[in-house]
Amino acid sequence: MPFAESVRCPRCRAAYAARDDLRGGCARCWAEDGVRVNLRCEVPLDPEEARRALLNAPGRSMWDFQALLPVDEKDRVDLGEGWTPMTRLESAGERLGVPQLWAKNEASNPTWSHKDRLCAVATAAARRLGARATTAVSTGNHGASVAAYAARAGLPCVIFTLQDVPEAMLAFINAYGATVVAARTVADRNELMRRAMSSHGLYPISNASTPSVGSTPFGIDGYKTIAYETWLQLDQRVPDWVVVPVGYGDCLSGVARGFEDLVELGLTTRVPRLVAAEVFGAVGAAISGGATPRTGEPSSTKAFSIATTTATDQSIRTVQDSGGVAVTVGEDAIIDAQRLLGVEEGLFVEASAAAGFAAAASLAGDGHLRPEDQVVVLSTSSGLKDPLGAQAWQRPVVRADSGEADLRAVLDEALAR
Secondary structure, eight states, X not given: OOOOOEEEOTTTOOEEETTSOOTTOOHHHHHHHOOOOOOEEOOOOOHHHHHHHHHTOOSSOGGGGGGGSSSOGGGOOOSOOOOOOEEEOHHHHXXXXXXEEEEEEGGGSTTSBXXXXXXXXXXXXXXXXXXXXXXXXXXXXXXHHHHHHHHHHTOOEEEEEETTSOHHHHHHHHTTTOEEEEESSHHHHHHHHHHHHHHHOOEESSOOSSSOOOSOHHHHHHTHHHHHHHHHHTTSOOOSEEEEEOSSSHHHHHHHHHHHHHHHTTSOSOOOEEXXXXXXXXXXXXXXXXXXXXXXXXXOOSOXXXXXXXXXXXXXXXXXXXXXXXEEOOHHHHHHHHHHHHHHHSOOBOHHHHHHHHHHHHHHHTTOSOTTOEEEEEEOBBGGGSGGGGGGGSOOOOOTTOOHHHHHHHHHHHXXX
16 A cells, blocks of 8 residues: 555544644644544545455454555565464353354564554654654553564664663663653653754654544554454454453444444444453543543553553544443453463463453453353553563462472372462
8 A cells, every 4th residue: 555645633633644643633623622532543444455454454453454554565664463363262261152263463573562553553653754764652562562663774773761760671772772761741851852852853652642632543543454364263253342442442442433434335334342351441541421521640550551541533533433342440350361361271461461351351251252252352462561560469489499298288289280
């Protein structure tokens, strides 16, 4: 697909050039109604070329779907992202009464999270637009991915994060050579990036507005490939539900766009019901009560990667348009889901990823999910991003200097489980 030279507001249909300042979303909607609406890339699909790309995808990387992405082949930045495993969760599915429960394991991407899909496409766009350097605000996954793809593209990178981010996450970002700036509060962090963008012309690959609007439209289109792969991995079937952990709703929105492409191309007739799994309930509050999306400093949570108190327009719109639902999950449910996936399914996921499985359990418990439903949960990131966060539920390590009797007792207990 050729480069998307224009983007459009999905709400009022106002058009903008890709080279404009897009970080605040639609200027018209903001001026007229005070609503931050993220923009969408506009490149008409070539139906024949797009269908061919989908139906003949060799399964090498998400760039199999180049014909449906808004960047040109020559600008491509590729680390082998995409085509992540689809794993059936037999034990968890049986426990929840949903036998067709699947995990789309995004931890197999190059930097171990779903963010690589966004950053690959966004960095390609940044390079096409002549960016001097890239930047992002992040608590870890997004920052590490932005840094990795900047390194791949030969671009300098500055990541603005928080001082209380786990050391493992900071080390992961630093591994790719980015300059890392740690602020005390979310407000301080966002202000630092805003000033850096203004003074040094950095290209943002994360949300860069207050109130939040979401990431660059180019990057969000990278998430469309999750929908394409899901459809192909399920034998060209659309699942009934797709559950996505939600911060600013970039991935949720992108997945919906991917299924919308499949409908537009005549390859399916419907979009699945999209579930926003969140920890502070802003999306659910906005949908159920018409409440103004909340803003402010988030409280502490193990799911720090999705620790936002702001509901974006794209999150609200995606849930409503798909007939989906927003589910708020608590800390205990997240920890239980993380432990269950590790000890019963062999998947060690980050707490933010476990929030998606906790949301699926909640929906099964209240009758939203039927036994015949096919449910896909997006497992966004590896538990190795925050290994200390999982220690609370893990068994103690048996020391090698234990006596013979102690060792025998430990082994007897282990084999009895």
